[in-house]
Amino acid sequence: MCKKSEVRQFVQYFIPPFYIIVFLSGFVGNILVVVLYAFYKRMKTMTDVYLLNLAIADILLLCTLPFLALGAGKSGWILGNFLCKTVKGIYKLNFFSCLLLLTCISIDRYIAIVKAVKAHASRNKILLHSKLISFIVWVTAVMLSLPEFRYSQKVEAQKSCSTVYPGKILKPVAFAVQLTVGFFLPFAVMLFCYSMIIAKLLQAKTFQKHRAIKVIGAVVSVFVLSQLPYNTIMVLNAMDAVNITITDCKTLNNLGIATQITESIAFLHSCLNPFLYAFIGVKFRQDLLKILKDIGCVSQQQFRRLFKPQQATWKRSSVHSETETTRTLSL
Numbered sequence: 001m002c003k004k005s006e007v008r009q010f011v012q013y014f015i016p017p018f019y020i021i022v023f024l025s026g027f028v029g030n031i032l033v034v035v036l037y038a039f040y041k042r043m044k045t046m047t048d049v050y051l052l053n054l055a056i057a058d059i060l061l062l063c064t065l066p067f068l069a070l071g072a073g074k075s076g077w078i079l080g081n082f083l084c085k086t087v088k089g090i091y092k093l094n095f096f097s098c099l100l101l102l103t104c105i106s107i108d109r110y111i112a113i114v115k116a117v118k119a120h121a122s123r124n125k126i127l128l129h130s131k132l133i134s135f136i137v138w139v140t141a142v143m144l145s146l147p148e149f150r151y152s153q154k155v156e157a158q159k160s161c162s163t164v165y166p167g168k169i170l171k172p173v174a175f176a177v178q179l180t181v182g183f184f185l186p187f188a189v190m191l192f193c194y195s196m197i198i199a200k201l202l203q204a205k206t207f208q209k210h211r212a213i214k215v216i217g218a219v220v221s222v223f224v225l226s227q228l229p230y231n232t233i234m235v236l237n238a239m240d241a242v243n244i245t246i247t248d249c250k251t252l253n254n255l256g257i258a259t260q261i262t263e264s265i266a267f268l269h270s271c272l273n274p275f276l277y278a279f280i281g282v283k284f285r286q287d288l289l290k291i292l293k294d295i296g297c298v299s300q301q302q303f304r305r306l307f308k309p310q311q312a313t314w315k316r317s318s319v320h321s322e323t324e325t326t327r328t329l330s331l
Contacts, residue, residue: 004249007256008158015072015260019065022267026062029274030055036287046108046130051277053134054101058270061094065267068161076159084161089149096181097141098270102223103186104133105277110193114200144181147174175238183231190220219276226269230262 033055037048067087071077077084108130147170152163165171194216201212236255 004253004256006253007260010257011072011260012074015264016069018264019069019072019267022264022271023062023065023069026058026267026271029271030058030062032288032291033274034059035291036284039291045112046127046133047105047112049127049130049134050101050105050108053137054098054105054273054277057094057097057101058273060090061098061270062267064088064091064094071161077154077161079161081154084154085149085152088152088161088163089145092148093141093145096144097137098273099182099186100137100141101134102273103189104130104137106186106190106193110196114196144177172238175234179231179234179238183227187223187227190223194220215276215280222269222272222276226266226272230259230266233259233262 033051037052037055064087067079067083068091071079071084079087147165148163151165151170152161154160155162155164163174165174198213198216233255237259240255
């Protein structure tokens with residue numbers, strides 16, 4: 001029996017400070033998105049609805065990190081069985097909802113740009129559909145996270161909060177679902193949608209198309225770089241859960257440490273979502289400047305100086321027939 005003492009020692013020193021840093025940085029950015037929508041923006045498009053739901057999901061996901069950081073410390077999990085189930089369940093619920101919402105954003109951008117005429121004609125219906133789709137996403141995420149709520153428990157021997165699946169079938173099935181919904185489905189949709197969008201942009205005459213392509217490259221690259229390492233390790237864990245292929249204790253320790261590192265990197269996506277999907281947009285930056293002015297961080301003179309160039313850029317882009325394209329891509 002491998003006790004994995006090296007993994008526990010690594011977790012004690014690495015996880016608490018890292019999770020707290022991720023929580024603080026991600027929480028601020030996502031709260032700003034929610035505040036912008038609550039006080040300065042009206043939800044007019046499907047992307048607006050998805051971005052608000054994505055920010056809420058990111059906030060709820062990040063709020064589980066302080067509890068997980070505390071449980072990773074030297075004292076282990078001291079918060080009891082109920083909080084173990086709650087924290088693990090909420091983490092998994094918002095993990096699935098975040099990735100499903102990213103998938104929805106990709107599809108929405110594809111429809112708005114590649115199928116622009118049809119999307120413009122049915123704008124009112126689309127906004128209603130986006131709220132219904134967001135509701136379906138949350139219901140789906142709840143259903144997918146039910147095993148986490150059910151089987152997570154405090155393990156006294158290890159002083160940890162872990163998900164202990166009964167039998168030998170449920171654990172690999174849970175791994176397979178997480179891999180499919182948490183990586184392969186979003187990645188496949190992103191790859192198809194953004195490939196079609198790039199092909200459309202290359203035919204356009206707007207002067208902002210090269211910037212739009214760079215934004216798409218950043219979105220896809222950040223997703224792959226943050227999620228691929230963790231999901232690769234998940235494949236190895238799933239194979240080991242089915243066949244128990246890894247018997248060497250040192251290899252098991254290395255795999256455990258790699259799991260912790262790659263999972264931590266995956267959390268960074270929640271910090272970057274506001275910048276990839278919201279703050280990069282001209283209108284979002286304008287609204288952010290309004291908030292800073294209202295709370296006294298930016299003077300009226302500074303606000304006018306910063307605001308005017310952005311207004312000019314926005315007006316120049318509206319001359320082109322692809323205004324909706326650049327707006328949809330949050331440029």
